[in-house]
Amino acid sequence: xxxxxxxxxxxxxxxxxxxxxxxxxxxxxxxxxxxxxxxxxxxxxxxxxxxxxxxxxxxxxxxxxxxxxxxxxxxxxxxxxxxxxxxxxxxxxxxxxxxxxxxxxxxxxxxxxxxxxxxxxxxxxxxxxxxxxxxxxxxxxxxxxxxxxxxxxxxxxxxxxxxxxxxxxxxxxxxxxxxxxxxxxxxxxxxxxxxxxxxxxxxxxxxxxxxxxxxxxxxxxxxxxxxxxxxxxxxxxxxxx
Amino acid sequence: xxxxxxxxxxxxxxxxxxxxxxxxxxxxxxxxxxxxxxxxxxxxxxxxxxxxxxxxxxxxxxxxxxxxxxxxxxxxxxxxxxxxxxxxxxxxxxxxxxxxxxxxxxxxxxxxxxxxxxxxxxxxxxxxxxxxxxxxxxxxxxxxxxxxxxxxxxxxxxxxxxxxxxxxxxxxxxxxxxxxxxxxxxxxxxxxxxxxxxxxxxxxxxxxxxxxxxxxxxxxxxxxxxxxxxxxxx
Ligand SMILES: [Zn+2]
Ligand SMILES: [Zn+2]
Numbered sequence: 001x002x003x004x005x006x007x008x009x010x011x012x013x014x015x016x017x018x019x020x021x022x023x024x025x026x027x028x029x030x031x032x033x034x035x036x037x038x039x040x041x042x043x044x045x046x047x048x049x050x051x052x053x054x055x056x057x058x059x060x061x062x063x064x065x066x067x068x069x070x071x072x073x074x075x076x077x078x079x080x081x082x083x084x085x086x087x088x089x090x091x092x093x094x095x096x097x098x099x100x101x102x103x104x105x106x107x108x109x110x111x112x113x114x115x116x117x118x119x120x121x122x123x124x125x126x127x128x129x130x131x132x133x134x135x136x137x138x139x140x141x142x143x144x145x146x147x148x149x150x151x152x153x154x155x156x157x158x159x160x161x162x163x164x165x166x167x168x169x170x171x172x173x174x175x176x177x178x179x180x181x182x183x184x185x186x187x188x189x190x191x192x193x194x195x196x197x198x199x200x201x202x203x204x205x206x207x208x209x210x211x212x213x214x215x216x217x218x219x220x221x222x223x224x225x226x227x228x229x230x231x232x233x234x235x236x237x238x239x240x241x
Numbered sequence: 242x243x244x245x246x247x248x249x250x251x252x253x254x255x256x257x258x259x260x261x262x263x264x265x266x267x268x269x270x271x272x273x274x275x276x277x278x279x280x281x282x283x284x285x286x287x288x289x290x291x292x293x294x295x296x297x298x299x300x301x302x303x304x305x306x307x308x309x310x311x312x313x314x315x316x317x318x319x320x321x322x323x324x325x326x327x328x329x330x331x332x333x334x335x336x337x338x339x340x341x342x343x344x345x346x347x348x349x350x351x352x353x354x355x356x357x358x359x360x361x362x363x364x365x366x367x368x369x370x371x372x373x374x375x376x377x378x379x380x381x382x383x384x385x386x387x388x389x390x391x392x393x394x395x396x397x398x399x400x401x402x403x404x405x406x407x408x409x410x411x412x413x414x415x416x417x418x419x420x421x422x423x424x425x426x427x428x429x430x431x432x433x434x435x436x437x438x439x440x441x442x443x444x445x446x447x448x449x450x451x452x453x454x455x456x457x458x459x460x461x462x463x464x465x466x467x468x469x470x471x472x473x474x475x
Contacts (some may be wrong), residue, residue, distance in 0.1 A: 017419070025446050027290050046344075047282060050242065059295070067245045068249065078322075100359075117268070118267075
């Protein structure tokens with residue numbers, strides 16, 4: 001088994017389901033009526049999200065808060081580890097279907113793969129703690145096995161948060177590569193109709209770092225404007241890393 | 242995209258600063274209250290809908306809020322995320338939340354027109370069991386009515402798919418896990434929940450009244466604390 005989770009967050013006012021039910025009631029009675037016009041406008045027309053945002057299921061990530069967007073802006077894929085299985089890697093894939101829907105039906109023009117610091121599952125993988133107790137998690141993380149291999153020489157006790165962030169960055173780069181294997185993504189990129197981005201959100205610091213195609217590093221979005229990653233064609237011509 | 246990048250700048254500069262302690266604590270682990278499974282649809286903001294803060298909801302999202310059923314030899318993202326939530330994070334609640342006007346369920350009702358979307362078509366097989374009964378029960382109804390009922394039936398089907406996982410059944414049997422089926426109507430801003438005794442979807446606030454309804458004081462203090470651009474989910 002994995003070790004116990006870290007201490008509970010100090011959110012004492014929220015106790016389990018009661019808090020969630022109360023929250024919904026607050027939304028229904030206060031927030032919705034106050035923003036009725038905004039919500040009603042969302043329903044009248046088909047959704048037109050600005051981006052497909054792929055991130056971890058981790059409860060500490062609030063994509064709308066992070067990007068200053070409201071309902072209607074981001075189409076979301078969320079799973080443990082923000083993993084995208086490569087196209088055709090066996091089995092029916094919700095990720096493949098959702099990507100196809102976002103690109104072919106909604107004509108989304110931007111895809112952001114957003115990893116995050118303190119990722120519990122990535123840390124467990126680096127520490128060799130994806131045990132038989134959680135076989136599905138272990139098997140799912142074979143989609144990021146090459147990242148694990150970068151750290152095999154380290155003992156579990158030696159894994160630092162710095163290592164976790166490094167692995168999270170490598171995982172984002174790997175999942176971007178997987179993303180490119182999906183036909184709709186490949187076509188969109190080669191036609192110049194789609195931009196893809198790799199981000200890492202640093203919890204606790206409140207900072208987002210974006211993969212800079214010029215140097216292959218994750219730079220603060222404050223320093224550099226986000227630069228979309230090039231299509232394979234450009235990559236071959238040596239424009240990036 | 243510029244809009245999104247600007248939003249990130251704003252978050253880093255303003256939002257994060259005003260709630261620094263909350264965000265600092267985020268670095269020390271998560272203990273979410275629930276696993277919330279919902280559609281990728283951009284119009285759904287689970288944090289807004291449940292008024293929860295960062296750290297409180299573990300979230301799985303895909304087209305159609307679908308969970309592939311248990312399979313011993315293939316681990317999907319749904320299997321891994323569900324397993325991590327229940328066995329590792331030990332969440333006590335799993336909420337599957339469908340929504341009105343769901344494009345994926347619209348696709349399910351028009352499977353013959355999905356040849357250009359092979360992956361979507363394959364994915365919808367996990368919702369397909371609802372089709373036969375739906376056809377029988379909705380004869381003569383309008384497309385809109387059929388879609389609304391299809392959305393509810395899909396949520397219940399996904400609840401069955403979640404129950405196909407042995408570790409879910411075990412946790413439910415031990416009384417450590419509860420499963421919930423919801424449908425969010427963003428046109429009216431209300432949530433319907435499946436009532437197991439009545440065997441139909443009822444208004445969540447009616448079903449839980451009066452215990453979970455916000456009191457007048459809570460509403461007032463909420464409005465007060467959110468004045469001056471403090472709205473957490475913007
Ligand atoms: Zn994570
Ligand atoms: Zn939907």
